[in-house]
Amino acid sequence: MAIHGTEGAGMTTVGILGGGQLARMMxxxxxPLGLRFLVLDHVPDACAGQCAPMLLGDYSDPAALAQFAERIDVATFDFENVPAEAAQWLxxxxxxxxxxxxxxxxxDRLAEKTLFRDLGIPVPPFAAVETHAQLCEAVAAIGTPCILKTxxxxxxxxxxxxxxxxxxxDAAWxxxxxxxxxxxxxxxxxxxxQxxxxxxxxxxxxxEFRAWPLTENWHVDGVLSASLAPAPxxxxxxxxxxxxxRKLAEALDYVGVFALELFCRDGELLANEMAPRVHNSGHWTIEGSETSQFExxxxAVLGLPLGATRPIGHACMLNWIGDLPDATAVLREAGGHWHDYGKSPRPGRKVGHATLRADSRQALADALRRVGEALGRQAQVAPVIARLG
Structure with a gap:
């Protein structure tokens, strides 16, 4: 695979299945690498379409996929619910x-958890459920509290x-x-x-395998609220x-960026899930590391040498959900960076994020405190500040 200025004079086009903010940031x-992009999405106002040409079509439509394939050199995706059959067809x-x-x-959470277990990666107890009777049996075996998931x-x-x-x-069923x-x-x-x-x-x-520093994450109502890196x-x-x-990537012969989400309980790591794509908890890498997760x-997908994943100081990413606050308080900070995804406001929707970067943990805590107070987001920044000590 050549990009302009390496093995040939042609311009490489990367096709992205899905046109959300991850495709946009990609x-x-x-x-800067001289790449062109083509996005396939079924929503006409997908926000990646503001930054790259977009083909409107369904992921399962052979005609749309054929048109997509004819215009690209390599394909990737920006969310994991792209039909696997579409990826296989491509x-x-x-x-x-x-x-x-x-x-x-x-x-498939069952296939995922089973793979973790087979690889020796610790996981919480789990069981497949197809009927009400099986749910009763599984609850009896696993105990409560527990979580029923699709x-x-x-x-x-x-x-x-x-x-x-x-x-x-009965209510769960x-x-x-x-x-x-x-x-x-x-x-x-x-x-x-914990x-x-x-x-x-x-x-x-x-x-070749590389990883960014371990990231600590805080969620509100199941949605990522803040990420701190490097995690202490x-x-x-x-x-x-x-x-x-590394074990997971090698078992899947994985190529590209992924995230492995983990719970830490009494010093023990338990795998929660894997995201086979660039990830919300890695957004801090845009300004906070030598090479971003997106680059x-x-x-990786083009077969180029991987960039260094060294952190540049300390960074915290704050997610903006529903609507965007005023950017001024963030941009006033020396290490403040603002990302507007170009989406219309909607409850529960990820519409943007900010990253604060500093050379020391104390300086980052001070910046977070100022931004939290200015935006009325003290509750969002408080757990991060506490972790920074």
Whole structure:
């Protein structure tokens, strides 16, 4: 695969299935590399279309996929619910990274958890559920509290029901049981974790593996609220997390960026889920590391050398959900960076983020305190400031 100025004079076009903010940031990261992009999305106002040409069509439409394949040199995707069948169809026409197997595994929580377990990566107890009777049996075996989830299509806390006691079984089945036949269900033991961590890593076509510093994350209503990197963790915990991520990438012959989300309970790491794409908890890498997750994803899928993942000081990403606050307080900070995704406001929608970067933990805490007070977001920044000490 050549890009302009390397092996040939041609301009490489990267096709992205999905036109959300991840595709948008990918296109922005690829511009300095001289890359062109084509986005396929079924929504005419997908925000990536503001930064790259967009083809309107359904991911499962062979005619749309054929037109897409004819105009690109390599394909990737910006969200994991792209039909794995579409990715598989494209592999007969253009290189597709990550591969369809990785995509299909991440789309099914049961397949994902089973793979983790088979690789020796610790996971909470889990069981497949297809009927009300199986739910009763699984609750009896796993115990409460526990969480009933759809095996497919759930994200950001959607498609889940928490059972506090066995008395919640009927309500859980009423809420998710109708989806058992179409997307499947899985019951997972509830983890009383102290911290939520993620490994954002990248693997190249040649098998080279690199990872950014371990990131600590805070969620509100199932949606990421803030990420801190590097996470203040001991060396053993960091090395264990990176070893899990490397093992997973090699088992899937993965190419590109991915995130492994982990719970930390009493010093033990338990795998929650894998995201086979650039990830919200890696947005801080745009300003906070030598090479961003978006640039390294493109380098990986194109077969180019991977960039360094060294952090530049300390960084915190704040997610903006529903609508954007005033940017002034962030931009006033020396290490403040603003990202508007070009989306219209809507409750629960990710519309942008800000990253604050500083050379010391204390300086980052001070900046977060000022921004939190100016925006009335003290609750959002408080746990990060507490972690920074």
């Amino acid at each position: 296109a922005l990261a690829g511009a 592999t007969g026409r253009v290189p597709v990274f990550p591969n369809p197997r990785a995509l299909a595994t991440a789309q 095996r497919r299509l759930g994200y950001d806390g959607k498609g889940q029901f928490r059972l506090k006691t066995p008395a919640d079984i 009423a809420a998710l049981g109708p989806q058992a036949a179409s997307v499947g269900l899985i019951l997972e033991g509830f983890v009383a974790f 911290r939520e961590l993620s490994v954002v890593a990248v693997r190249g076509r040649d098998g 963790v001991d060396e053993a915990l960091r090395d264990g997390a990176l070893a899990h991520a 390294n994803h493109l380098r």
